[in-house]
Amino acid sequence: MIKVLSHPIRVGDPGWPNNPTFAFEPFTRIGKDGEPANTYMLHLFNHFSSHMDGPNHFNPKGIQLWEVPADRFVFRSPLLVDINRGKDELITVDDIRPYEKQLAESDALLIRTHFTRLRSVEPETYASYGPGISPELAEHLVKNFANLKAIALDFISLAAYQHGPEGVLSHQWMLGNFVDNYILIIEDLNFEDVIQNDLQTVVALPLRIQDVDSAPCTVIAINQRLA
Numbered sequence: 001m002i003k004v005l006s007h008p009i010r011v012g013d014p015g016w017p018n019n020p021t022f023a024f025e026p027f028t029r030i031g032k033d034g035e036p037a038n039t040y041m042l043h044l045f046n047h048f049s050s051h052m053d054g055p056n057h058f059n060p061k062g063i064q065l066w067e068v069p070a071d072r073f074v075f076r077s078p079l080l081v082d083i084n085r086g087k088d089e090l091i092t093v094d095d096i097r098p099y100e101k102q103l104a105e106s107d108a109l110l111i112r113t114h115f116t117r118l119r120s121v122e123p124e125t126y127a128s129y130g131p132g133i134s135p136e137l138a139e140h141l142v143k144n145f146a147n148l149k150a151i152a153l154d155f156i157s158l159a160a161y162q163h164g165p166e167g168v169l170s171h172q173w174m175l176g177n178f179v180d181n182y183i184l185i186i187e188d189l190n191f192e193d194v195i196q197n198d199l200q201t202v203v204a205l206p207l208r209i210q211d212v213d214s215a216p217c218t219v220i221a222i223n224q225r226l227a
Helices: 093-103 115-121 123-128 135-144 164-174
Strands: 002-004 022-028 039-044 051-053 078-082 108-112 150-153 184-187 201-206 215-222
Touching (some): 051 201, 078 093, 093 135, 135 164
Antiparallel strands (some): 002 215, 022 039
């Protein structure tokens, strides 16, 4: 069984406030002017919809996403945790404490707040009033969990829009500004109806675009271990 955890990229979906989103236009159409194929011009902001932040997103010395080794995109011991959070609320170190024994053996932390339920019904709330990760938690994860390759979230960003300075600092900790390692950040996913047994392996494949810090990605869960 394979489940897709990333959202399809759609016109009109919510994005980070005041940032570009997504548009497309036909380039060729079957049957028009003798064309045999459909093709499209895509206008896609690299931090729109389900996407992965590479180190260079907030770290001027960090590598860009296309330079990240491929084995960092495959997670063989992902951990899904439920932490209910509402508008503007930050996830803290105390929220993670009950899972630390499991987390020490995990290579990806997937946090489910169920905030994604607002994505289509209250898109403005989803974009502008989402939860976030506290700087203290970001520092704790990057310093104490050496196996952790990525954090994945079911809300729009690691940063809560209403907590701007904290969001910047959280990104900086995760992406290696203050330490020698980094944790990739995967934002705006959908974990509804997912159980831990669905997550024997998770694969997150971003677009490989040279000279770009981060990119949209497709994330799938496979309910079997990959060698």
